[in-house]
Amino acid sequence: MSHAARRRVCAVVAAVVVAVLLSALPALAHGFTSVVYADLTSPGAGHVRSALGLEYDLLVVSAADAEKDDALFREGTAAFEAGDAAKQAAALEAHSDTVLAYVTERFGVTAGQACTPVRDGDFTMEQREGVPYAVLVLDYRCPASADAHEVHSGLFPDSEGYVRGTKTVVTYDLDLTSGSAALDAKHPSFSTQQSWAERFWEFFRLGAEHLLGGLDHILFLLALIAGSRRLREIVLAATTFTLAHSVTFILAALGLVQVPASFVEPVIALSIAVVAGWHLWRIWRRRSHATDLEIAGHGHLGLDPAGWTRLAVVFCFGLVHGLGFAAALGIDQALSWTLLWSLLVFNVGIEVVQLSIIMLVFPVLAMLRRRRPVTGLWTTGTIAAGVSVMGLVWFVQRVLGV
Incomplete structure (x- = not known):
């Protein structure tokens, strides 16, 4: 691919990222949903x-x-x-x-x-x-x-x-x-x-719609996808995230954990910036060998030490995201097991949408990395940069209470 063609591809990707970020701005307004x-x-x-x-x-x-x-x-x-x-x-x-x-x-x-x-x-x-x-x-x-x-x-x-x-x-x-x-x-x-089937569908749909309408969680997922080189990496990252937020989601539903939104919301925004920035840091550290990130992997399960550290970071942030999901349904006291079942179904709806996004986005990036490593690097770097900036903007706004 020529240098000019590469610039055109990157320009298209950047335009897509900008469009996503601009669409995210309305979500910053208080009361956009209730x-x-x-x-x-x-x-x-x-x-x-x-x-x-x-x-x-x-x-x-x-x-x-x-x-x-x-x-x-x-x-x-x-x-x-x-x-x-x-x-x-x-x-x-x-x-x-x-x-x-x-x-x-x-x-x-x-x-x-x-x-x-x-x-x-x-x-x-x-x-x-x-x-x-x-x-x-x-x-x-x-x-x-x-x-x-x-x-x-x-x-x-x-x-x-x-x-x-x-x-x-x-x-x-x-x-x-x-x-x-x-x-x-x-x-x-x-x-x-x-019927129980009607109750199942209502909360499954609510969970799916919550993730689709929560651009902070979608951007976090995009940051995970951009920083994952192979299918096993994104599967491990998504599974780690799922396990972590399921733990705190259940604990919150049982009334065992209560953390104020003034802490949860800024940390969720910070997690977006950190996970996206992680990929940028790895690119900067490798510099002229950065394309190796797109085609190689070492260590157990194909993860190098930095990859395992990334999973640990994802798990920690996943715990906080679980509190955010719980807060979306106003879980602030111990609930009955009947409602807990509905909330778990809500969580299933979240996971189905999450997996759907991975299945749509990851294969495209994986093919680009395999066939055009340099272009793949620019593409994931552009996505990570845009997501990181948006996460930092949200973090500052939520800390300041804007």
């Missing part, structure tokens, strides 16, 4: 209690806009910017009619007929992934003879223009059954009589 948490229990016959966790600033702007309550917007926004939980709860209390009208119109429980909601207690505040959430408890009065309940959620729809793809994660203990469900615009409701 998750609603609903815990449903039954204190007695014909009685359903729903504890809703709603992202505070999103609730303020959505409810104020829907009901044209400018005072709620001003007071709620000021309390959010002040970071004062007491003021945030007070702002909601002062405009409780507006907030209740918004929530009850979009979230409901039926049992043959619509159940009537009544607020139970005051608004309270909590933190999820470093984000303030308002907790609203609603009591629904339903027919005592109902055999099953149906839950519907249309909170924070795309049409409002504030977020995209809001999901409502529901845990329930109703009708002598317990379980969990994930609702979104395409699947806005579920019945407590749903």
Whole structure:
């Protein structure tokens, strides 16, 4: 391949990387996506209690806009910017009619007929992934003879223009059954009589969509692929990453590990930069012999000492990514084994997408490395450089709380 042709190939690769990074920028904006948490229990016959966790600033702007309550917007926004939980709860209390009208119109429980909601207690505040959430408890009065309940959620729809793809994660203990469900615009409701297969598919889909929508995890995977010379390397790296994040995911679901998002999120960003930078460092260290990285490998399982060290680094960062996956579903306390099963299915959805990305990207890079080692080196180096820069940008932003 001529020097000019090589430059053209690298320019195309660079353009692709730039396009990926530019598409990642919207994910930096707070509130680009949101998750609603609903815990449903039954204190007695014909009685359903729903504890809703709603992202505070999103609730303020959505409810104020829907009901044209400018005072709620001003007071709620000021309390959010002040970071004062007491003021945030007070702002909601002062405009409780507006907030209740918004929530009850979009979230409901039926049992043959619509159940009537009544607020139970005051608004309270909590933190999820470093984000303030308002907790609203609603009591629904339903027919005592109902055999099953149906839950519907249309909170924070795309049409409002504030977020995209809001999901409502529901845990329930109703009708002598317990379980969990994930609702979104395409699947806005579920019945407590749903089958295990329906529950499996809901959380499998949620896990797959979470990875596809989480560009930080995708870029981490691209960094692993770019730095892997042969199939065995990326398989070992991906398996190490999977084992690590599965460990912390389960520990978090069992309530045995709790780490604040203020630590987890910056470390995830740093892991992206470090793993991508690892490949750049190896290229720089070898200099004129850098193409050997694309065609040779030594040591047990084809890994040299640097390769084994890389696996150790991937495992450590995988532990932190597992906490990030757990935080995506608001796991901050010990959960039932029923919900734990659903969360493991969520993890399976993540892994299937991860393997699909590897199967699509790695063969292309492997063929390029084998046939055109120099071009393959430039290509993986360009990908690693772009991913590393994006990881550093995210790290700085998350440390500073931007």
